[in-house]
Amino acid sequence: MQKMLPFTDPQITSYAGIANTLGILESYPNTEDFIYSNFFQMVYYQNINKSNILHEMTGSLYDLEVGLRFLPLYIYCPFFYVRCINKEILFQESNVLKYVIQLLDLNYYFVGWMNHYYIPESKKYNNENFDDVILIYGYNMSSHKFFAAGFIDGFYRKIEINFCDFKKGIASEVETNKYAKNITLIKYDIDYTYKFDVEKFKKKVIDYLSSQDSNKRFNLIDDKKYWFGISYYDKTLEQFLSKAKDMRLIHNLVDQKIMMKNRLIFLNEKGYIKGYDLKRLLEYNEAILNKLILLRNKTIKNNIRYLDEWKSELIEEWATSLNTIKFLDIDFNMQLLKVL
Numbered sequence: 001m002q003k004m005l006p007f008t009d010p011q012i013t014s015y016a017g018i019a020n021t022l023g024i025l026e027s028y029p030n031t032e033d034f035i036y037s038n039f040f041q042m043v044y045y046q047n048i049n050k051s052n053i054l055h056e057m058t059g060s061l062y063d064l065e066v067g068l069r070f071l072p073l074y075i076y077c078p079f080f081y082v083r084c085i086n087k088e089i090l091f092q093e094s095n096v097l098k099y100v101i102q103l104l105d106l107n108y109y110f111v112g113w114m115n116h117y118y119i120p121e122s123k124k125y126n127n128e129n130f131d132d133v134i135l136i137y138g139y140n141m142s143s144h145k146f147f148a149a150g151f152i153d154g155f156y157r158k159i160e161i162n163f164c165d166f167k168k169g170i171a172s173e174v175e176t177n178k179y180a181k182n183i184t185l186i187k188y189d190i191d192y193t194y195k196f197d198v199e200k201f202k203k204k205v206i207d208y209l210s211s212q213d214s215n216k217r218f219n220l221i222d223d224k225k226y227w228f229g230i231s232y233y234d235k236t237l238e239q240f241l242s243k244a245k246d247m248r249l250i251h252n253l254v255d256q257k258i259m260m261k262n263r264l265i266f267l268n269e270k271g272y273i274k275g276y277d278l279k280r281l282l283e284y285n286e287a288i289l290n291k292l293i294l295l296r297n298k299t300i301k302n303n304i305r306y307l308d309e310w311k312s313e314l315i316e317e318w319a320t321s322l323n324t325i326k327f328l329d330i331d332f333n334m335q336l337l338k339v340l
Contacts, residue, residue, distance in 0.1 A: 003104050004138030004147055006188075011262060012039070012255035013156035014248065016133040017064050017073045020111060023135070023149060025079060028188060033196035034079065036263045039063050041208055042232035042256065045224045059232055059249050061256060062213070072111070072184045078194060081187040087112070090183050091171065097163050100146070101139055103185060110136040111184040118169035121159045122152050129174040134161075198272050198340055205337050209330060233326040237319055245303055245310065250296040257289035267340070277339045284335070288328050295321050
């Protein structure tokens, strides 16, 4: 017997939460209007409360950030019916494998943290303890395996995990952070519909250019400080000059531009952008994307060579490149607003 919930390779994979969300959404029809209304705004945050945090400071696509502590980002997707439990509750079940299979039979995706020491397709298998997020979207009773997706050795991909390894890996808690104890159950709502609103999207572009969040999603959050839109570039540069040079801050922008390429095609198909504007904007976006990929690769190379102790001339060159991209990004989005 086999059960597989719809799940596809997502178009971007900056973080597991984003990849999981898109891997589900892109597997179902009529989700494009929601996808291309979102996954655009950028956010950088700094934690004020230093206890039980995943990152002291970092940035991502706006859609990844929940704000409220210990809650999963999936709650903000209107296509998802989401329920959260703790690993302590999961292990009250006498047969965890049977419970997870029953959840899949009820069309719930299972998301939890698992020790890669027990994942055969990982280089850390039987070698190194390392907890990270894994999504389970199916099973095969004949082969005694779960169908899963997650970051394996730095790359997000689909894998298979046998029942025995899954049981050991989900029970092993290497990461002491409370976030790692979360179990999230996601059911796709086939009855929900969403229509793209070009005026609402234009407001998001204006927010991005003016470095603000009109939704004020995080106004009640008092343990983090947030920066939005174009100011993401400034905070990234500030972090690179004074603290850890995190490649993911640039990779997030790479993913944003990949999404923009597909969004422009979507906007053209919906009749919001004319063909000649599409060609021009696609070329402009591709030029920015290529510069970001180059900058990301330089970041990786410099981090391998020098860790966080880059030579001053490398930092100056990097900062100049980032600022150049920033102003190109501003101009691109201003041009996008004019044609919408």
